[in-house]
Amino acid sequence: MAVVVVGTLDTKAEEIGFARDVIEAQGIDVHVVDAGVVGDPGFEPDTAANAVASAAGESLDDLREAGDRGAAMEAMGEGAAAVCRDLHEEGVLDGLLGLGGSGNTSIATQAMRALPYGVPKLMVSTMASGDVRPYVEARDVMMLYSVADIEGLNQLSRTVISNAALAMVGMVSNEPDVEVDDRPTIGITMFGVTTPCVKHARAWLEERGYETIVFHATGTGGTAMENLVREGVIDGVLDVTTTEWADELVGGVLSAGPTRLDAAAETGIPQVVSTGALDMVNFGPREEVPDEFQDRTLHVHNPQVTLMRTTPEECAELGRIIAEKLTAATGPTALALPLGGVSMLAVEGEEFHDPAADAALFDALREGIDDGVELMEFETDVNDEAFAEAIARKLHEYMRAAGRAPES
Structure with a gap:
């Protein structure tokens, strides 16, 4: 079993690393996808930001030089979706977890919406208490409000991120007791x-x-x-x-x-x-x-x-x-x-x-x-x-x- 975590490691490495550690402590493999554009990652991801940009047909250096945040977020969302689709088809992705503010919420949920129904998808977001339709659309995406901004670890953020990580562990490590048959x-x-x-x-x-x-x-x-x-x-x-x-x-x-x-x-x-x-x-x-x-x-x-x-x-x-x-x-x-x-x-x-x-x-x-x-x-x-x-x-x-x- 493996959980993919999508996040911007140039700004949220501490929080993403914490979520990774919680999941790995339960015996579940973690694959981190870096969607950061601005700076260098806080730790080495499994899929680097330049690979995410490339999956969208873009160059990470060009996105940085252009300085257009909206265009960069759009490209990284498209790239993250392509990367996560491939990981799922390769059997590397059993569930997808995202953490972030408005930028990574847009990126990670675009990747979630690219996955089939039934694949666990959970987004920890500062945007989750408002209108979430642009992020969820008509897919089975779960949104968890972070309460505090995802900026540093404290007693509140550790609790919320731990709950999200353990929820993902539970979803990927247990087969749902749902009757599946071949009826039309x-x-x-x-x-x-x-x-x-x-x-x-x-x-x-x-x-x-x-x-x-x-x-x-x-x-x-x-x-x-x-x-x-x-x-x-x-x-x-x-x-x-x-x-x-x-x-x-x-x-x-x-x-x-x-x-x-x-x-x-x-x-x-x-x-x-x-x-x-x-x-x-x-x-x-x-x-x-x-x-x-x-x-x-x-x-x-x-x-x-x-x-x-x-x-x-x-x-x-x-x-x-x-x-x-x-x-x-x-x-x-x-x-x-x-x-x-x-x-x-x-x-x-x-x-x-x-x-x-x-x-x-x-x-x-x-x-x-x-x-x-x-x-x-x-x-x-x-x-x-x-x-x-x-x-x-x-x-x-x-x-x-x-x-x-x-x-x-």
Whole structure:
């Protein structure tokens, strides 16, 4: 077993050396990767800074002479990612530990995000008590707040760094008691307002031998599913809840970016896609909703989340975008339209019920897809059990035709 520690040995050698010693005292090998740019390392690393820079196609001397800290951090992050990927493939890296301030947090977490899901990744950082999304993105990166700055060893820093080092020892030296099998895996997207649909569809699929992974469509959830599709972990997609595209289009806080819906289309795995929660855009607390939206239909979901109803114009554009994404698919693809409402809030009698907006969405989808996308229309809302079973059954049909269904 071996732990790789990424740090800047020109400024944090004492602290990194301490973490190394704690880990080695438990009988675990340590490989130190130096990501420092400014000066000489405080001790000899296993992978030197010039090798890290070279892995990014750069010269360490050139980075130093340029004096552009931002460019240097970007290069060292890219290089550290390449180095750590290689170490993992060579069997030298069983877990990755990082220590540092904003600079090395950026570098080390870029390396962490380059590793497969399941590889232990722990970052001790002065940045860990704030917005960590830029560092974690949609990967299984653990962030531990250092409390004090990582500048010298004292009773506080020794305790925090020791805890991190021993946590890493525990993770790499123990096999998780997790059942692993070869059942086909289905990725499903869910929001609170589409939960009944997902629960029923998931149960139907699991009864037929599939493993399911449900992703909360909060931006990072959709991104994580897309990543796992590309990594081959997911064999088919039941994309019930495509709401992240509403945030991407309108400017909400839960966007998964412009590549959402690309992974299944490009890899050719079977997918059934619906319009779950496209009636809403997500913002934070009510007082944080942008001024430009104050006269819109708003729903306070909880003190931290405010929902805004999408307009007919926005829904038409969402339909156009999603149709374009599905038409580009290289594998079996179905589009399922729940004409009775795309969420709990969009059904008749609820706050987001807007037949004109729904019609704009559905019309744009119908007009935008080509004959390669199978169109399924239902008079029910998205959470009706008949709808849930129908889309699960359709995906099962595709999986069988593609030779990806469970053996029966």
